[in-house]
Amino acid sequence: MPGRTPSLRPRTGRAEGPRRGPSPTATRRVPLALLLPALLGVVFLTLPLIGLLVRTPWSDLTAQLRGTQVLQALRLSLITASLATALSLVLGVPLAWLLARARFPGRRLLRALITVPLVLPPVVGGVALLLALGRRGILGQYLDSWFGITLPFTTAGVVLAEAFVAMPFLVLSVEGALRAADPRFEDAAATLGASGWTTFRRVTLPLIAPGVAAGAVLAWARALGEFGATITFAGNFPGTTQTMPLAVYLALQDDPQAAIVLSLILLAVSITVLAALRERWMTTA
Amino acid sequence: MSVDARLRVERPGFALDLDLHIEAGQVVALLGPNGAGKTTTLRTLAGLNALSSGRIAIDDAVVEDSSTGRRIPTERRGIGLLFQDYLLFPHLSALDNVAFGLRCQGRSKAEARTAAAAWLERVGLSEHAAARPAALSGGQAQRVALARALAPSPRLLLLDEPLAALDAHTRLDIRTRLRHHLADFTGATLLVTHDPLDAMILADRLIVIEHGQLVQAGTPGEIARHPRTEYIARLVGLNLYRGTATDHRVRLTQGADITTVDSHQGPVFVAFRPTAVALYRTRPDGTPRNQWPVTVAGIERRGDHVRIDLTGPLPIAADITPAALAELDLAPGTEVWATVKATETSTYPA
Amino acid sequence: MIMTFALRASRTASALALAGAVVLAAAAGCSSGSGSGSGGAPAAASSGAASSAAALSGTVTVFAAASLTGTFTKLGKDFEAAHPGVTVKFNFGGSDSLAAGIVSGAPADVFAAASTTTMNTVTKAGDAAGTPTVFVKNQLEIAVPPGDPKGIKTLSDLTKPGIKVALCATTVPCGAAAVKAEAAGDVKITPVTLETDVKAALTKVELGEVDAALVYQTDVKAAGGKVQGVDFTEAAKAINTYPIVVLKDAPNATAAQAFVAFVLSAHGRDVLDAAGFQNP
Numbered sequence: 001m002p003g004r005t006p007s008l009r010p011r012t013g014r015a016e017g018p019r020r021g022p023s024p025t026a027t028r029r030v031p032l033a034l035l036l037p038a039l040l041g042v043v044f045l046t047l048p049l050i051g052l053l054v055r056t057p058w059s060d061l062t063a064q065l066r067g068t069q070v071l072q073a074l075r076l077s078l079i080t081a082s083l084a085t086a087l088s089l090v091l092g093v094p095l096a097w098l099l100a101r102a103r104f105p106g107r108r109l110l111r112a113l114i115t116v117p118l119v120l121p122p123v124v125g126g127v128a129l130l131l132a133l134g135r136r137g138i139l140g141q142y143l144d145s146w147f148g149i150t151l152p153f154t155t156a157g158v159v160l161a162e163a164f165v166a167m168p169f170l171v172l173s174v175e176g177a178l179r180a181a182d183p184r185f186e187d188a189a190a191t192l193g194a195s196g197w198t199t200f201r202r203v204t205l206p207l208i209a210p211g212v213a214a215g216a217v218l219a220w221a222r223a224l225g226e227f228g229a230t231i232t233f234a235g236n237f238p239g240t241t242q243t244m245p246l247a248v249y250l251a252l253q254d255d256p257q258a259a260i261v262l263s264l265i266l267l268a269v270s271i272t273v274l275a276a277l278r279e280r281w282m283t284t285a
Numbered sequence: 286m287s288v289d290a291r292l293r294v295e296r297p298g299f300a301l302d303l304d305l306h307i308e309a310g311q312v313v314a315l316l317g318p319n320g321a322g323k324t325t326t327l328r329t330l331a332g333l334n335a336l337s338s339g340r341i342a343i344d345d346a347v348v349e350d351s352s353t354g355r356r357i358p359t360e361r362r363g364i365g366l367l368f369q370d371y372l373l374f375p376h377l378s379a380l381d382n383v384a385f386g387l388r389c390q391g392r393s394k395a396e397a398r399t400a401a402a403a404w405l406e407r408v409g410l411s412e413h414a415a416a417r418p419a420a421l422s423g424g425q426a427q428r429v430a431l432a433r434a435l436a437p438s439p440r441l442l443l444l445d446e447p448l449a450a451l452d453a454h455t456r457l458d459i460r461t462r463l464r465h466h467l468a469d470f471t472g473a474t475l476l477v478t479h480d481p482l483d484a485m486i487l488a489d490r491l492i493v494i495e496h497g498q499l500v501q502a503g504t505p506g507e508i509a510r511h512p513r514t515e516y517i518a519r520l521v522g523l524n525l526y527r528g529t530a531t532d533h534r535v536r537l538t539q540g541a542d543i544t545t546v547d548s549h550q551g552p553v554f555v556a557f558r559p560t561a562v563a564l565y566r567t568r569p570d571g572t573p574r575n576q577w578p579v580t581v582a583g584i585e586r587r588g589d590h591v592r593i594d595l596t597g598p599l600p601i602a603a604d605i606t607p608a609a610l611a612e613l614d615l616a617p618g619t620e621v622w623a624t625v626k627a628t629e630t631s632t633y634p635a
Numbered sequence: 636m637i638m639t640f641a642l643r644a645s646r647t648a649s650a651l652a653l654a655g656a657v658v659l660a661a662a663a664g665c666s667s668g669s670g671s672g673s674g675g676a677p678a679a680a681s682s683g684a685a686s687s688a689a690a691l692s693g694t695v696t697v698f699a700a701a702s703l704t705g706t707f708t709k710l711g712k713d714f715e716a717a718h719p720g721v722t723v724k725f726n727f728g729g730s731d732s733l734a735a736g737i738v739s740g741a742p743a744d745v746f747a748a749a750s751t752t753t754m755n756t757v758t759k760a761g762d763a764a765g766t767p768t769v770f771v772k773n774q775l776e777i778a779v780p781p782g783d784p785k786g787i788k789t790l791s792d793l794t795k796p797g798i799k800v801a802l803c804a805t806t807v808p809c810g811a812a813a814v815k816a817e818a819a820g821d822v823k824i825t826p827v828t829l830e831t832d833v834k835a836a837l838t839k840v841e842l843g844e845v846d847a848a849l850v851y852q853t854d855v856k857a858a859g860g861k862v863q864g865v866d867f868t869e870a871a872k873a874i875n876t877y878p879i880v881v882l883k884d885a886p887n888a889t890a891a892q893a894f895v896a897f898v899l900s901a902h903g904r905d906v907l908d909a910a911g912f913q914n915p
Contacts, residue, residue, distance in 0.1 A: 136843040152844050153799065153827035184372055187333050190359040191366040192386035193437055202385070206376040235828025235839075236804065242829075250831070253731035254806040 049267065056264050057257050070262060072239050073247040074269070080155060080243060081223040084162035088170045088219045093212065096174035097200070101183075111175075118168045125164055126232025133160065133233075157234035158241050162223035169222055170215035177211020178204070221270065286310075286440040286472045291339040294322075294329055301325050301497040307441075307473035314476045314488035314505075318516055322497040323477040327443045330475065331366050332359035343473075344440050360389070362441075365434035369446045371426050373418035379429045380405065380414040386437035404432040408462070424455040431466065442467075444476045448483055460486060481520040485509065493517055511633045513554065523556045524602055527635060535632065541598035543625075544574045545632040552635040559592065561629035562603035564613060565622045575625045577601070581615050595623055692720035693887045695894050696742065698733040699725060700749035700808065700877065701832040702773060702850075705857045706910045707747070707898075713906075714897050721890050729807040729832035730754075737762055737882065744891035747879040747898070749773065749833075750808030754878045764885065767878035770899055771912035774874050775812050776852045777865040778840045785846045790820045790867040793847055801836040801848040802826040809833040812873040813849045819872035824849075837862065851875075856911040876915060 030038075099111050117125055133140040133151045143149040151157040185207060189199040205212070227245040234241040236250070244266045251259040286309040294301040301322040307313045315323050328334040330341060332349070335356070341349040343364070348357040365386075373382050380401050387397035405411050408428040418426060427447065434442060447463060448456050464487055467474055478484050484491055485505040493501040493508065493516075501513045512518040518525030528537035530549035536542055543555055563569075568576065579597030586592075591610050595601040601623050605613075613621065695714075699707050704727045711723035726733065726743070730753035737743055738760045746763070747770075748754040754767050779787050785798055793800050802824065803810030810829065817824060827845060830836040836848040841861045855864035879898060881891045897903055908914070 130842060130844065134842060134844050182372075184368070185374060187359075188366070188368060188372040188374070189385070190333070191331055191364060192433070193360050193363075193389035194385070195360055195389075198389060203374060206374075209376075231831065235801070236830065237826065237828050249732075250804055250806060250829075253729070253735050256735070 052260065052263055052267065056260055060257060061261060069238055069242075069247065070265065073242055073244045073262070074265060076155070076158075076239065076242065077224055077244040077266070078269070080158045080162055081220050083159045084166055084223040085170075085216055085220040087159065087163045088167040088223075089212070089216060092167050092170040092215070092219075093174055093205075096171045096178060097204075099171070100175045100178035114171055115168050117165050122165055122226060122228030123232050124228075126161060126229035129161060129164060129229065129233040133157075152233055153235045153237065153241060155234075155240055158230055158243060161229040161233045162226045165226050165229055166219035166223040169218040170212075173215030173218060174208060174212050177208040177215075180211075181207045217274065221274070224266070224270065286344045288330070288341075288343050288441050288473045288475070290330060290341045292326060292329055292336065292341070293338045294325055294334060295337040296325075299325075299497060301329075303492075303494060303497070303499055305330075305475070305492070307475060309473055310471055311490065312467050312474040312476060312488045313490045313492060314478060314484035315492050315494065316478060316481065316484050316517075316520070317494040318479070320496075321494045323479075323494065324445060325497075326494075327366070327445055327475065327477055330441065331364050331443055332357070332362050363439050364441045364443060365437065365439035367427075367430050367434045367442075367444045367447050369449055371418075371430040371450075373421075373426055373430055373433070375418050378415050378417060379410065379421065382418070382429060383433045383436050386433060390437055401432075401436060404436050405429070408432045408466075422455075423451050424459050427451065427459055428462070431463070435466065435470065438472075440472045442470060442472055442474045444474065446478055447476065448478070448480065463487060481509075510631065511554065512556065513635075518556060523558060524562075525554060525556045526599060527552065527554055529553070530632060533627070537599055539599045541577060543599075543630065544627045545630045546627045547630075547632040549632055549634060553632050554635050555630055555632050557625050557630045559602045559604040560590075561625050562601055562605075563624045564593070564603060564605060564609070564615075565624065566613060568622050569624060575627065575630075577623050579621060579623045581617050581619045581621065583617065584610070584615060595621075597623075690720055691718045691890045691893055693890055694722045694724055695744045695887055695890045696724045696726065697745040697747065697894065698737060698741070698743045699727055699745075699747040700730045700733070700753075701727050701834045702749055702809070702853055703727065703747055703877070704834065706853070706906050706912070709906055710898060710903055713902065714894055717897075718890075718893070721893075723894065727834075729803075731756075731804075731806040731808075732831065742884075742886055743882055744885040744887050745879065745881055745894055747877060748808070749877055750811060750875045751878060752811060753808055754880070757880070757882075762883050763880045764883040764888070765880065767880035768895075768899065769876045769878050769915040770903075771877045771907050772874050772915055773851045773853055773877060773912055775809065775816055775849055775867075775870045776855050777867060778837055778848045778850045778855050778858070778862040779846065779865055780840060780843060781860060781863050783863055783865070787847050787865055790816065790824075790869050791822045793824045793849075794822055798847065799845040800824055800826045801828050801830055801839040801845040803833055803836055803849070804829040804831055807832055808875050809836070809849065809851060812875050815873035816849070816867075816869040820867075820869035851911075853911040874913070877912075 095114070099107065099114075120128075130152065131137055133143070135141065135144050135150060135152065140151065143151070151160060181204065185203050186199050189203045194202065225245060226243075227249065230241070230243060231246055236242050236246050244262060248259050248262045248266070251262055288305065288307040290305040292301055292303045292305065299320075299322070303322070303326060305313070305326075315326060317323050325334060329336060336349055336351050338351040340347065340351065343362060347355060348362050349355065373379075374385065377385065380398060383404050384394075384397035384401035387400055388394065392400070402411065402414060405414050408431060410425060410428055410432075413421060413425060413429075418429070421429065427450070431447070448460055451459060460483060467487060476484070476487055488505060491501075491503060491505055491508050492499060493514070495514065495516060501508055501517060508517060509521045512521055512523060512525055515525055526537045526539070526543070528535040528543070530545070530551060530553040532548045532550070533545055534542060535545055535553060535555050537555065545555060577598045579595040579601060581593060582596045583594035584591060585594075586607070587604075590604045591607055593603045593605060593615065595603060603623060615621065697707065697711070707725060707727075711725060714723055715721055730748040730750060733746065734748065734753045734756040737746060737757050746754070746757055748757075757763050758767065777787055777790070777793065779785070787793065787798070792798070802813050805811055805814055813824075828839065830839065833850050833854055837850050837854050837858060839845045840848045841858065852864065855862055879895055881888065881895055885891045904914075
């Protein structure tokens with residue numbers, strides 16, 4: 001490949017022995033100019049969580065937990081967030097591949113459009129979803145009149161609203177991983193007789209798996225916490241569309257103690273899931 | 286399973302124009318300096334680059350033809366490519382790497398793995414079947430990559446600097462093994478290298494390209510004996526000059542004259558080995574009629590001999606013993622006389 | 636890469652940070668929200684006493700129920716016209732969330748709620764200056780899209796299968812009123828959504844996403860031709876009374892009292908009547 005000096009060091013294997021881990025000099029002393037703001041950042045991010053823990057009515061906890069609404073909202077939240085993540089994977093990974101590998105006019109514009117849900121206020125997203133998929137929406141009206149399918153006020157609507165705000169995270173993460181992956185592995189697969197789809201399935205996907213996992217985690221966390229788009233598009237009804245964030249918001253008006261308990265549960269679940277994921281999946285390299 | 290190709294690839298600032306023919310079972314080495322177009326040739330044959338114009342036929346089947354617009358994609362050309370940095374799939378074991386091509390051909394997982402195991406046996410790496418590429422040494426990775434390329438029985442085998450990434454010791458061993466595997470391979474082989482020794486040992490024919498053009502083709506012996514460019518001469522370790530011959534006397538382009546053992550007329554190449562050069566502090570008497578006053582430009586120890594670079598009426602590379610070096614008390618800038626016997630020269634038409 | 640670095644570095648720093656944070660939290664917990672009792676002036680409806688030309692200035696922040704959006708916005712403009720040095724800022728929303736905000740220390744001068752229940756949240760926490768005054772009442776009405784495509788005529792029509800109804804959440808005054816109305820009519824409506832304030836419920840009807848919503852008469856009137864109202868008998872059983880009060884820690888107490896007086900004045904009465912509110 002003219003213009004690209006081929007590396008003489010083999011990508012795999014060395015002249016002497018197997019590869020060793022990261023060198024000990026990688027963890028240097030942290031300069032003070034970085035350490036202080038970092039600590040400040042840690043305090044800033046952890047103080048609200050500590051506030052939550054400090055104000056939790058620990059003695060009252062079991063009584064509050066026994067309310068069926070809590071479990072219902074939690075189950076709904078977990079299910080919809082997971083479904084939204086699954087939807088994001090199915091649609092988002094191919095989309096990321098398109099953005100990273102295919103060449104077509106308007107690619108930059110497409111990427112900008114895809115990141116719009118990231119900067120859009122969630123409620124605006126909800127309104128936009130209504131205008132598109134609501135009963136009188138540009139697509140929704142046909143879904144309603146031809147198939148009798150309505151999306152607002154349904155659990156499916158919750159999944160859609162959550163996927164709308166969460167998918168961009170996944171797309172960007174996977175696109176980054178694809179760009180970082182060496183496309184020459186795909187060349188190698190082609191020389192061995194692999195078609196485009198086989199190459200993607202057996203070579204590309206395993207190589208970008210950490211990036212996909214990181215993107216999925218981000219998407220799941222974002223979906224779990226989504227409020228504005230959900231309440232605007234899917235409404236609020238216990239069991240069908242009342243996810244945990246909505247339950248917390250409503251409980252706050254009525255019964256702040258309950259709100260704290262709900263928040264604590266959501267926090268505990270999130271931390272458990274995130275901690276259960278291996279650290280190396282969080283790095284996209 | 287022969288290969289017939291007319292390659293023309295155009296890039297900004299570079300153009301490759303090469304005709305290739307490789308017989309079944311033949312190993313052709315493509316030699317050339319960096320940027321000559323060796324890798325471009327490989328990639329174009331493999332289908333990873335597109336032809337600007339020309340035609341490629343493998344086994345009488347046309348895989349690419351710019352005049353008809355026909356272009357068969359890489360995965361259906363039946364080629365095997367050994368990359369310079371091997372590109373073993375890091376997430377698969379050595380066995381699964383080798384089995385990859387077989388599975389793409391539709392064989393079941395079990396079948397492919399059995400065949401792959403046999404290949405690993407042939408390259409002597411059975412006990413590393415389960416290892417990941419990161420755990421293999423350079424030589425081991427090279428052998429796995431070779432097995433992976435050969436396992437699907439390609440019609441054309443392309444090797445991109447197969448020994449470049451290995452240390453000197455491993456190289457010798459791998460080169461010998463590679464020779465045996467290539468001898469057993471029934472398809473056509475194109476081997477790209479910048480090391481003349483590898484080319485000479487592994488190949489039946491050499492093709493030398495510079496700046497995208499063919500400069501010389503022939504058997505390793507022919508090329509070593511009669512190099513046609515300075516690059517090749519340096520490659521095979523000769524002093525090479527151009528000049529005009531009148532019987533036994535050649536007027537070289539640098540202006541100096543040289544007496545040769547062969548008689549020619551007209552434009553010729555003249556070559557002699559560095560070991561044929563004798564150096565004297567004072568102008569010698571005796572038979573050599575080729576004597577030039579030269580100045581030492583560089584001194585380099587090379588194992589058991591010393592290479593002296595000399596400038597003067599013509600640039601000369603001379604190999605002498607360390608003892609001679611001490612005796613002559615040479616240093617950069619020293620003026621000496623260089624002589625070469627006419628019988629040590631080789632002259633051939635340009 | 637950033638994450639791994641942070642995780643390693645923060646191991647040593649986390650102890651420090653944790654200790655520091657707990658100290659801060661404890662310190663914050665010590666200083667309670669309510670300040671020393673500065674007994675505010677009674678929020679009595681003394682007519683225009685404080686509205687003498689003596690310079691009223693600054694900003695008055697009014698937290699008001701969503702159903703008061705149209706009327707209070709107008710009253711605010713009128714008040715600013717009468718008192719050029721004053722700016723009136725509004726925060727409209729579900730009375731329950733507004734009350735929760737005030738109790739948590741949101742800076743406000745005046746609170747106008749859509750039910751005595753939500754006002755009680757504020758008075759019980761001791762954040763009201765004096766006793767709230769009821770200034771209007773509001774009655775529920777069914778809002779349907781123009782032309783009443785689904786033929787809703789009574790409250791029990793809302794229970795027909797296939798009818799999508801939006802209600803307010805029960806913690807919001809209009810939701811509480813809906814519960815009372817259901818009880819009075821002995822019906823059980825299954826809504827598709829429980830909105831967080833009455834305007835959101837109304838919007839769902841305007842957008843055509845639901846077939847009907849239980850909102851206030853004033854909301855139907857304010858929406859003009861965008862929705863059609865259907866009165867129902869049980870509405871009379873579920874009337875919300877709206878109290879208004881100056882808050883204890885009001886940053887601008889004088890102007891706040893003036894505003895409350897303005898609302899209770901004859902002009903205020905006219906505006907509220909025109910919107911469809913009932914006299915208390």
